[in-house]
Amino acid sequence: MSPSLTIILVGSCVAAACALVGTFLVLRQMALLGDAISHAVLPGIVIAFLMTGERAPLPMVLGAGALGVLTVFLVEAFHRTRRLKEDASIGVVFPALFSLGVVLITKYAGQVDLDLDCVLYGEIAYAPLDLLFFQEQSIGPKALWVNGAVLLANLLFVSLLYKELKLTTFDTGLAAALGFSPIVLHYVLMSMVSVTVVGAFESVGAILVVAMLVVPPATAYLLTDRLLVMLAGAVGCGVLSSVFGYWLAYWLDASIAGAMATVSGILFAIAFVASPRYGLLARLVRQRQLGRDMAEQLLLLHLQSGGTPQSVEQLAQRFSWRRQRLEAVIARVGNRGWVQRTNGSVAITPLGERAVEERGVAPLRHQEATA
Amino acid sequence: MFELSFTARTVLAGATLLGIVGGALGSFALLRRQSLLGDALAHAALPGVCLGYFLTGSKSPLPLFLGALAAGIVGSLTILAIVRYTRLKEDTAIGIVLSVFFGVGIVLLTHIQKLPSGNQSGLDKFLFGQAATLMPRDVNAMAVLGGVVLVLVLLFFKELRVLAFDPDFGASLGFPMRRLEVFLTTLLVTVVVVGLQTVGVVLIVATLITPAAAARQWTERLGVMVLLSAAIGGFSGAAGAVISAGWARLPTGPVIVLVASAILLVSLLFAPQRGLLWAWLRERAVARRIRRENLLKDLYRWGEQAGDRWQEPVSPPLVMGFRGQTRNQLAGVARRLDRQGLVHWDDAGIRLTGEGLERARSIVRKHRLWELYLTRRLDLREDHVHRDAEAMEHALSDANADRLDALLGYPEADPHGRVIPRPATTSPRVA
Structure with a gap:
């Protein structure tokens, strides 16, 4: 397996695993809890290191998972005392735990084979070099095995608990009434986030994990209203980010993980501007459409109540519109046969009168647009 | 340094x-x-x-x-x-x-x-x-x-x-x-x-x-x-x-x-004020007071059932049965009340002292007045008022209990027909 392919595969596994759990974080408005967990697992990893004396994956996952759950518990405990608001309790818990991790790393630097910079932005470039051995036989890059396993676990988690996750995410009250415990599921989800974060930690680091957790699901959320499609879209965006991120990093000779986050940001920006339904452009088009409908309705109502044909000059004065705009409005309404233009004056047709009286003009167009 | x-x-x-x-x-x-x-x-x-x-x-x-x-x-x-x-x-x-x-x-x-x-x-x-x-x-x-x-x-x-x-x-x-x-x-x-x-x-x-x-x-x-x-x-x-x-x-x-x-x-x-320790201590003090008041009340009601023999000693196992308390829980509450001179605890059992009886009457009075208030003024059914009164008996101040008493016209009995006791220290009847 070529090194590039390995890196892209590891990146894709990380991105896909993050996207699966991240979707629920975004929908449940807990994106920043994901951020907090991704920092706070550090002491768990370090303690696992110190206790086992090696980079064994399983103790690290357990240690970090425990710290992840502890973070969620602490944030909620502080919040529940009503002495701190939720944002503040997140803001005080994760720096404290992260600091603890950094202090532990520095204090036992001789024993902990963990580079501080790597903690922040990962060392995915080394993924092809760190091989996993089984009976003295190399069976491939360790990061690929670890993150592949995490991805598999997340896939199992989401597909087995899909119904429960969907229900507790969109209607907590109903879920509780039907006998699913939202709290248990909340903690299970947070444990999965913690495990995912640990897997990704060495590859992309504490902060870029957040990009993988939050940005692809947010992008997908701007493109669809269906949960299943959103999950698939988030995974797709994540994988795209990792593929193009690798190219960007190669081209700029820069951090691969940073480039992956950058690309995910670019994808989000594209969706933000150009999403067919929720994008900025679609919004502008809709607003323009509303403005046009409004103008047409105003013109028709004025002509109807005035009774007599009016000259274009009179109309221009009445509405104080630019001449160009007025002409455009008259032309559009004329095309529908609602007004008749003879020489310089405009009159409403019987068809136009009916349009105003029966249904109003704007709602009619609106129904066409949304149908 | x-x-x-x-x-x-x-x-x-x-x-x-x-x-x-x-x-x-x-x-x-x-x-x-x-x-x-x-x-x-x-x-x-x-x-x-x-x-x-x-x-x-x-x-x-x-x-x-x-x-x-x-x-x-x-x-x-x-x-x-x-x-x-x-x-x-x-x-x-x-x-x-x-x-x-x-x-x-x-x-x-x-x-x-x-x-x-x-x-x-x-x-x-x-x-x-x-x-x-x-x-x-x-x-x-x-x-x-x-x-x-x-x-x-x-x-x-x-x-x-x-x-x-x-x-x-x-x-x-x-x-x-x-x-x-x-x-x-x-x-x-x-x-x-x-x-x-x-x-x-x-x-x-x-x-x-x-x-x-x-x-x-x-x-x-x-x-x-x-x-x-x-x-x-x-x-x-x-x-x-x-x-x-x-x-x-x-x-x-x-x-x-x-x-x-x-x-x-x-x-x-x-x-101070917002500290969790103080809040916890305050909560604990309230919980303890409620447990003490409940014991006084339970002893009173036992005596009432036995034909108004309020100051007879009651055996500890019996008292434990009132609220499913363990021996230690009861001992904690009763010992404190004993020190305060509200109950007397000896080999014969636990009994209310004169002062303790007064306190018990005051608590039971609040309970029964409140039950009556809920049935008469708020039209609640009489089997729906007990739980509310259980909480209110610990919260109502003496002055407000007096006002409630006057408002209800100094009634003799609660909705279940039990006598509403009045401690001797209660403000004298106006009517």
């Missing part, structure tokens, strides 16, 4: 300064529920710092500051735009800006480091902060920026207070709230830049929020809170610098954060 080296003194000055400024400003972020905006701004500043260096090729504070300021403001505007123009919520918007800006920053940083000219740029110290690399010239720049921030906070204190507590009210008074928001964000970005070199991108949020959260526990007044927060921040900074200088290998930033977190923990537990 140990003798501090020149470097250590520089670090001490820088860390203290940062703590004071961060603490003062953090109060406003905390009250505006924008704790994590500081986090996002810190991360967003990274690409700005890199660009500042990239464009000018200089590591002097000014271009880096301007770069960070620009990036921070773009970041905060992006958050606003995402919240305003999409259906994504603020937490996701903050998460996006924080991680993507940081990713861009890392790309720039690693790119710069591999350029022939940028090899030793040392920009990476902004990630974790390396207080040890602080130079007197850096501290001077921090002092100037921090001083400006503090003076501005002082000058615009009134405006910032309105912004923190009630922006809508401020807008109705004609304050330019949007501009004030941008102003506060700019100040926050300034603090972020001041702190980058000392504590680094990740931990800056703690220098803003943790001291403010601690200070909040001690006071209800904004002015006091800002001062206290600045003091806690300054102390954490100084203590962090001294501790990390003493144990040479510990990094300054994380130690500062841990000191501030410890102060927060102490504040949450022990601050």
Whole structure:
């Protein structure tokens, strides 16, 4: 397996695993809890290191998972005392735990084979070099095995608990009434986030994990209203980010993980501007459409109540519109046969009168647009 | 105290300064529920710092500051735009800006480091902060920026207070709230830049929020809170610098954060009024009083059933059965009542003293009056009122019980037909 392919595969596994759990974080408005967990697992990893004396994956996952759950518990405990608001309790818990991790790393630097910079932005470039051995036989890059396993676990988690996750995410009250415990599921989800974060930690680091957790699901959320499609879209965006991120990093000779986050940001920006339904452009088009409908309705109502044909000059004065705009409005309404233009004056047709009286003009167009 | 080296003194000055400024400003972020905006701004500043260096090729504070300021403001505007123009919520918007800006920053940083000219740029110290690399010239720049921030906070204190507590009210008074928001964000970005070199991108949020959260526990007044927060921040900074200088290998930033977190923990537990320990003690005292009152009441009712023989001794196992108490639980309650002279506990059993009987009557009276009130005035069925009265008998004051008694016309019996007792000390009947 070529090194590039390995890196892209590891990146894709990380991105896909993050996207699966991240979707629920975004929908449940807990994106920043994901951020907090991704920092706070550090002491768990370090303690696992110190206790086992090696980079064994399983103790690290357990240690970090425990710290992840502890973070969620602490944030909620502080919040529940009503002495701190939720944002503040997140803001005080994760720096404290992260600091603890950094202090532990520095204090036992001789024993902990963990580079501080790597903690922040990962060392995915080394993924092809760190091989996993089984009976003295190399069976491939360790990061690929670890993150592949995490991805598999997340896939199992989401597909087995899909119904429960969907229900507790969109209607907590109903879920509780039907006998699913939202709290248990909340903690299970947070444990999965913690495990995912640990897997990704060495590859992309504490902060870029957040990009993988939050940005692809947010992008997908701007493109669809269906949960299943959103999950698939988030995974797709994540994988795209990792593929193009690798190219960007190669081209700029820069951090691969940073480039992956950058690309995910670019994808989000594209969706933000150009999403067919929720994008900025679609919004502008809709607003323009509303403005046009409004103008047409105003013109028709004025002509109807005035009774007599009016000259274009009179109309221009009445509405104080630019001449160009007025002409455009008259032309559009004329095309529908609602007004008749003879020489310089405009009159409403019987068809136009009916349009105003029966249904109003704007709602009619609106129904066409949304149908 | 140990003798501090020149470097250590520089670090001490820088860390203290940062703590004071961060603490003062953090109060406003905390009250505006924008704790994590500081986090996002810190991360967003990274690409700005890199660009500042990239464009000018200089590591002097000014271009880096301007770069960070620009990036921070773009970041905060992006958050606003995402919240305003999409259906994504603020937490996701903050998460996006924080991680993507940081990713861009890392790309720039690693790119710069591999350029022939940028090899030793040392920009990476902004990630974790390396207080040890602080130079007197850096501290001077921090002092100037921090001083400006503090003076501005002082000058615009009134405006910032309105912004923190009630922006809508401020807008109705004609304050330019949007501009004030941008102003506060700019100040926050300034603090972020001041702190980058000392504590680094990740931990800056703690220098803003943790001291403010601690200070909040001690006071209800904004002015006091800002001062206290600045003091806690300054102390954490100084203590962090001294501790990390003493144990040479510990990094300054994380130690500062841990000191501030410890102060927060102490504040949450022990601050007067809001302290969790006092709240817990208060709750425990109430729970104990309720248990004592219940025992008095139970003894009274037992005596009532036995034909108004209220002061007969009752055997402890029997009393334990009233509420399913264990022997130890009962012993705890009864011993306390014995010391207060309200019950007498000897080999024969537990019995009410004269004073205890009076107290028991007062409690039972409250219970039964309340039951009667609920059935008569609120038209509740008589089998629906007991549980409410169970709570009310411990909460109703004597004076209000007297008023209730008068309101109901000094009734003889409760809805279940049981006699409403009246202690001899009750105010004399008016009728």
